[in-house]
Amino acid sequence: SQKIEQNSEALNIQEGKTATLTCNYTNYSPAYLQWYRQDPGRGPVFLLLIRENEKEKRKERLKVTFDTTLKQSLFHITASQPADSATYLCALDSGYQKVTFGIGTKLQVIP
C-alpha cells in the first residue's frame, strides 16, 4: 500500500543546532515533494518544493534533499531558533493531480 512516513515522535533540539526531519514514502513515484510548516491553530504554510530531478534545494536556513532511489526527503533547519518550533509536513504529488500529506513531525527548539 502507499505510505508517507514522517518521524511521528516529536523532535527536540537545542537552539543553534541543525534540525533534520525525515520523510519516507513507499509505492509512490512523485514528480516533486513539498514541505510545509504548521503552527498550532493555523493552516500549513508552504516552505519549499523540490522536483525529482533536483537533489537539493536551499532557502535561507532551510535545505531539502530528495533521493528518489531511497524514496526519502530530508529537511534541514540550520542554526535552529525557538521560533522554528512548529509541526513540519511533507507532501508529495501522488498522481491524478492529487497531493498527499504526511502526518507531520513536531519540532521543539529548546533555548
Add this chain to the structure above:
Amino acid sequence: KAGVTQTPRYLIKTRGQQVTLSCSPISGHRSVSWYQQTPGQGLQFLFEYFSETQRNKGNFPGRFSGRQFSNSRSEMNVSTLELGDSALYLCASSSTSGTLETQYFGPGTRLLVL
C-alpha cells in the same frame, strides 16, 4: 492581499445534523481544495474545485460535498454528521489547478461533533 478566510472558525454540532463551511480564496485564485485534518490521519484530501467544477475527489463518503461559486468562494457540506467527523477542516487556494501550484491555506474550521 488578504489571505484565505474560513468561516466559522469553530463549530459544535450533534450527530445526525448537517453543517456547511465556507472558504473565501485569495483574490484572483480560482482553485480551492478542501482537507480534513485529524491527529491520527493527518491532512486528508477531500476535493478540489476549479472554475466552479469539481476537478478531483478524495476517498470520502458521499456525505461530504462541496461547491464553488462564480466568485471562486467555496462551501463544503457534511450531512448526517458522525462523531468521527470531528476534525479541523482546511481549505487552500491556488491561482490555477495543478499539483505544482503553491497552495495557500486558511486557518481552518474546527468542528466538534457530540
